[in-house]
Amino acid sequence: MTGSTLAVVAAAALLVVPSQDHDPGGRALVLPALSPGAVCPVSTGTRGMVPRQQHIFGGDLWFGQGPVYIGLAWKPENTGDRATFSLAPVPIEKGLRRAKTPWISVPAYAGPIVVRGHALDDPRRALLFTHNDRRPTTPLRVAAPRAPSPELWSFWPTSMWIPGPGCYGLQIDTGSATDVVVFEAS
Numbered sequence: 001m002t003g004s005t006l007a008v009v010a011a012a013a014l015l016v017v018p019s020q021d022h023d024p025g026g027r028a029l030v031l032p033a034l035s036p037g038a039v040c041p042v043s044t045g046t047r048g049m050v051p052r053q054q055h056i057f058g059g060d061l062w063f064g065q066g067p068v069y070i071g072l073a074w075k076p077e078n079t080g081d082r083a084t085f086s087l088a089p090v091p092i093e094k095g096l097r098r099a100k101t102p103w104i105s106v107p108a109y110a111g112p113i114v115v116r117g118h119a120l121d122d123p124r125r126a127l128l129f130t131h132n133d134r135r136p137t138t139p140l141r142v143a144a145p146r147a148p149s150p151e152l153w154s155f156w157p158t159s160m161w162i163p164g165p166g167c168y169g170l171q172i173d174t175g176s177a178t179d180v181v182v183f184e185a186s
Helices: 003-013
Strands: 068-069 096-105 113-117 122-126 128-130 140-141 154-162 164-176 178-185
Touching: 068 164, 096 128
Parallel strands: none
Antiparallel strands: 068 096, 096 154, 113 122, 113 140, 113 164, 128 154, 164 178
């Protein structure tokens, strides 16, 4: 096999499939509440943590504590490391903003992932997700596969459907951890 054929095979092996039967512990959704007028406690991302790999796209800035991380693809690269971005360029579909959203997981993690979220000032303003062009739903349920080699990170693209401007929290549950990422969309 050539190097480019190996890269395609490796990327194909990293595909994530929806998982209905894996739920990491059935954990409750616990996000911070935001009172009217309060400042959004946005998360700060990390750069340089993920090695450059051909199958990973969406930028150099990733949010979370792991083993799963989210990229905010609509955030301009030169605007700092805080989880903030404008909804202006994000397309509107079905009355919501559909933001393409990349995810990654460390090479050693191969297990269930459940992602849920909502506006911190109004839990009724839920974030919806699509994976593999399915109907928008919440939660996002996937299973991260083991990468074909120990140095490759898992990667999968999704869309996050955002109701409008606001401060939002995401809870990322895996078999080993619960992580919360807060972002502000203006």
